[in-house]
Structure formats: C-alpha cells, structure tokens
Amino acid sequence: MAEEAKAKGTWGGARPNSGGARPGAGRKKLECDAVTKSVQFRLTEEQAVIVKQFVKLLKAGEITLDDIKKKE
Structure with a gap:
C-alpha cells in the first residue's frame, strides 16, 4: 500500500493515519x-x-x- 503524501506542516505528523485534528480540540486562542x-x-x-495592587x-x-500621567 502506498501512503498518501501529507502536506508539510499539517497536523498528525507522528500519526499519519490519524485523520487530522478534531473540531474544537486544542487550546483556545487568547482574545485580547x-x-x-x-x-x-x-x-x-x-x-x-x-504592582498587583x-x-x-x-x-x-x-x-x-x-x-498617573498627571502626577508626573
């Protein structure tokens, strides 16, 4: 069997037959x-x-x- 060549940088490099990332998996982006x-x-x-105070x-x-700027 010949494996399909995956595009460089795609998820699942260690497990080529994993099917990719699941929707919603992984860390959420920081919204800032x-x-x-x-x-x-x-x-x-x-x-x-x-500083914490x-x-x-x-x-x-x-x-x-x-x-703070006014005090300077």
Whole structure:
C-alpha cells in the first residue's frame, strides 16, 4: 500500500493515519486587545505586591493611566 503524501506542516505528523485534528480540540486562542501584550519583569516580593495592587485598581476602574500621567 502506498501512503498518501501529507502536506508539510499539517497536523498528525507522528500519526499519519490519524485523520487530522478534531473540531474544537486544542487550546483556545487568547482574545485580547491589540494593545495588550505579555511582559515579564523580575521583582522583589515587595514590588510584586505593589504592582498587583496597582493592576487590581486599574482593572476595577478606581484609577486610570491618565491619573498617573498627571502626577508626573
């Protein structure tokens, strides 16, 4: 039997007869704004607590970035 040649980059390379990915299988795409991006910082424990409180206030709408810019 001759196997069908699969296109490069298709799912199921380890199992050529698997039939491909199931609908709905796998991770969901992250839905985020174009402005949102992931960033990593190395912080001390004290700094991490302050940043978490700040982000919590931003998400709750208690402060805005405009408020911070005005103070500068």
